[in-house]
Amino acid sequence: MKKKHILVTNDDGVHAPSLLALVKAMRMLGKVTVLAPDRNWSAAGHVKSMNRPLFVREVSLADGSPALATDGAPSDCVALAKMGIVPESIDLVVSGINPNANLGDDVTYSGTVTAAMEAVINGMMGVAFSMDSAPHGELPDFDMAAAHAQAIAARVLAEGLPGDILLNVNIPFQPSIAVKGIKVTYQGKRVYKDELICYQDPHGNPFYWIGGERPGGVHQEGSDYSVLDEGYISITPLHLDLTARHFMNTLKGWNL
Numbered sequence: 001m002k003k004k005h006i007l008v009t010n011d012d013g014v015h016a017p018s019l020l021a022l023v024k025a026m027r028m029l030g031k032v033t034v035l036a037p038d039r040n041w042s043a044a045g046h047v048k049s050m051n052r053p054l055f056v057r058e059v060s061l062a063d064g065s066p067a068l069a070t071d072g073a074p075s076d077c078v079a080l081a082k083m084g085i086v087p088e089s090i091d092l093v094v095s096g097i098n099p100n101a102n103l104g105d106d107v108t109y110s111g112t113v114t115a116a117m118e119a120v121i122n123g124m125m126g127v128a129f130s131m132d133s134a135p136h137g138e139l140p141d142f143d144m145a146a147a148h149a150q151a152i153a154a155r156v157l158a159e160g161l162p163g164d165i166l167l168n169v170n171i172p173f174q175p176s177i178a179v180k181g182i183k184v185t186y187q188g189k190r191v192y193k194d195e196l197i198c199y200q201d202p203h204g205n206p207f208y209w210i211g212g213e214r215p216g217g218v219h220q221e222g223s224d225y226s227v228l229d230e231g232y233i234s235i236t237p238l239h240l241d242l243t244a245r246h247f248m249n250t251l252k253g254w255n256l
Contacts, residue, residue: 004030004091004157007124009077011041011098011111014069018097020061021142022129025150026094029157033086034067035077037111042098046114047073056085074115082122093119094153096129097145101170103224104190104217107238116166117240126166127156132173132228133214145171148179148233164241170224170234182233188223191216 006026010019014036026032035056041047054072061067068085070077078093080086095115102110112128119126129152131145148171156167168187172179195212217225224234 005088006030006032006153007078007081007086007090007093007119008032008034009036009074009093009095009115011037011044011074011095011115013037013040014059014067015062016099017062018099018131018140018142018145020063021146022094022097022149023061023065023067024063024143025146026153028150029154030091031088033081033088033090034061034065035081035086036067036069037074037077038069038071041073041111043109044073044111044114045109046075046117047111048079049073049076054080056080074111075118078115078118078124078126079122082124090124092153092157093124093126094129094149095126096131097142097149097171098128098130099133099140099142100130101132101228102128102130102168103170103228103234104188105192106190106215107168107187113166113168113238116168117238120164120166120240123163125156125161127153127169128166129169129171131171134173138173140173152182152235164239165237166239168224168234168236168238170228170236172228172231172233174231178231179233180231182235183222183227185222185224185227185234185236187236187238188220188225189218190225191218 056070098112107113116126116128129149193213197209227234
């Protein structure tokens with residue numbers, strides 16, 4: 001049987017330790033190719049670079065293994081691989097491990113999740129892996145998260161996914177022994193606590209930072225936010241059809 005071929009990418013940059021942990025875990029499932037951004041693209045959303053050239057170069061990960069890095073976004077990484085930078089067919093695209101959860105509305109911002117979306121657009125299976133951030137600044141155990149990612153990816157390779165579905169997986173910030181299990185969830189609602197911070201440059205011109213506290217969420221039974229908060233791994237199946245079908249008849253009634 002032909003070995004499965006897995007593309008690994010992320011939005012934190014090719015040298016992020018969380019990416020290496022995911023790469024090592026995926027090597028147990030088949031051949032792994034890494035094509036990731038050469039810098040951090042967190043919260044970049046679904047980017048498609050069309051007004052500038054993209055560069056791809058060979059780099060080495062911390063364990064000495066080869067990888068490809070590009071100055072493009074996470075979604076560019078997946079598109080570049082599919083369009084010929086990676087000549088072999090790809091069975092699965094995994095993105096992550098993001099060192100913060102991607103829940104609810106985060107999926108529209110997250111480079112981690114939108115890389116998996118790009119996989120679906122290009123006819124490949126895609127799974128995004130994120131790990132909840134530490135509440136008190138503790139160091140994350142990416143190897144633990146990667147072990148869970150490996151088990152989920154193995155099942156995806158065995159079972160397959162429909163052509164329009166990607167999986168958004170969020171893993172609690174807890175030791176492996178404390179993770180209560182896995183629950184299938186729906187996309188919940190984030191509560192952002194963003195704050196606009198204004199400064200002045202030396203010439204008196206204003207400039208701005210968007211800051212604020214760590215986001216929260218609305219507790220709703222079965223949502224990704226609530227399940228993760230309860231200590232379970234959350235798996236949310238997402239699709240790219242954003243049509244609000246329940247509103248279509250109302251909109252038709254406007255007689256536009």
